[in-house]
Amino acid sequence: QVQLVESGGGLVQAGGSLRLSCAASGHIFSTYSMGWFRQAPGKEREFVAAITWGGGSTYYADSVKGRFTISRDNARNTVYLQMNSLKPEDTAVYYCAARRQELVVRNPTGYRYWGQGTQVTVSS
Numbered sequence: 001q002v003q004l005v006e007s008g009g010g011l012v013q014a015g016g017s018l019r020l021s022c023a024a025s026g027h028i029f030s031t032y033s034m035g036w037f038r039q040a041p042g043k044e045r046e047f048v049a050a051i052t053w054g055g056g057s058t059y060y061a062d063s064v065k066g067r068f069t070i071s072r073d074n075a076r077n078t079v080y081l082q083m084n085s086l087k088p089e090d091t092a093v094y095y096c097a098a099r100r101q102e103l104v105v106r107n108p109t110g111y112r113y114w115g116q117g118t119q120v121t122v123s124s
Contacts, residue, residue, distance in 0.1 A: 002027045002098050002113045009094060009118030012086055016122070020081040022096030022115055029077040030054070033099045036070060036081045037108055038092035038120075047106040048094070049081060059104055064090075086122045093117040 008020040022034070035050035049070040050059045058070050067086075072079040079096060097111035105111075 002029070002032060004096050004098060004113055004115035006094065006096050006115040006118040009120045011121045011123065014086060014088055014122055014124050016086050017082070017084045018086065018120060020083065020094055020096075020118060020120075022079045022081075024077045024079070024098065030074040031100060032113075033102060033104050034070075034072060034079040035097045035099065035104070035106075035108075035111055036079075036094060037097060037111075038090075038094045039117075040092040043092075045095070045108050047108070050104040050106070051079065052104055053102055057104070059106070061106075083120070086120075088122045088124045090120060091122050092120060094120050 003026045006022045033053050036048040037045050039045040051070045055072050067084050069082040095117045096115045098113040099111045
């Protein structure tokens with residue numbers, strides 16, 4: 001079992017940047033593929049980005065490709081989401097999730113462990 005705690009959310013103006021962090025504990029972090037998801041009010045949770053357990057491959061939603069970067073530091077048991085050129089439509093609660101398989105999936109049902117979420121608000 002792994003516990004996940006997100007941090008780094010906040011209020012930012014359009015065009016600005018934020019860096020989210022997700023600290024993991026409880027198990028061998030390097031054996032989990034990690035994903036970031038987001039959920040806006042009244043909408044379903046959607047895939048944002050994911051990274052394989054070794055960090056060798058990354059995947060992005062089309063809506064964030066070229067603006068967001070996912071990375072991980074297995075020595076620090078942490079996964080990051082660097083968000084640049086933020087838009088008001090990026091406003092949501094952002095969640096990190098863990099999956100104990102190397103294969104990355106975009107469906108949130110494929111992830112067993114979830115953090116509590118961190119709010120990101122982008123003003124226009």
